[in-house]
């Protein structure tokens with residue numbers, strides 16, 4: 001495999017270790033960072049993500065609270081819970097696991113979270129600050145991608161970064177973060193044709209669509225850096241990304257695996273944002 005593997009699992013483990021030391025120092029001064037996670041309903045993927053987030057908190061010494069609400073919860077009840085957590089002094093970060101049932105407006109829920117506790121970085125205040133380059137909570141997946149490229153000493157400034165996917169959680173904020181790091185950024189999406197004409201121009205290709213096999217070796221430039229954000233189950237039930245890893249890894253210079261690439265980085269950035277929120281609350 002000519003491409004070097006960007007080992008998100010290892011980079012995240014190293015980062016968790018650093019966060020653990022920081023949390024211990026803060027705890028000795030009487031400041032224990034606290035994260036509240038709200039999980040609505042029984043979606044298996046959401047349950048699994050939330051379980052991982054709570055486990056990570058335990059590992060580094062962050063206080064965590066899991067609030068489980070039934071699928072039938074009303075928007076009013078959920079908003080009341082968010083308001084209670086906004087006021088709770090032991091809670092510095094609030095995460096409402098998405099997606100939410102259809103009777104609830106996700107936008108309204110996100111806008112109700114206090115921006116200073118919005119460790120997901122989804123609140124319009126944080127997104128607006130990111131847009132004008134101010135200090136803010138950066139969304140965890142894009143921030144994790146930047147962090148893993150830094151860990152591999154990959155320069156971003158001046159590179160042509162092509163992002164495939166324009167979601168609010170990954171594609172759009174990733175484009176802004178790469179721009180803030182002086183990249184030239186192109187966003188592609190479902191209406192971009194022909195997609196390969198764009199992806200072949202990428203020095204750094206970020207693929208966040210949720211479509212197994214979307215990017216093959218013929219779709220990239222030799223030596224490209226490929227970041228695969230996709231999480232799909234193939235016919236055998238195996239977790240795969242959006243990129244045909246076996247062939248693309250023969251042509252790229254760096255590549256992230258799935259699993260063990262972007263996923264662990266997303267999780268560790270949530271811990272980092274929670275520590276940041278706790279520090280900011282300390283005045």
Ligand code: GUN
Pocket residue numbers: 095096097098099120140141169
């Ligand atoms: N659902 C899928 N990814 C995420 C995430 O990063 N944060 C939240 N809150 N929900 C999600």
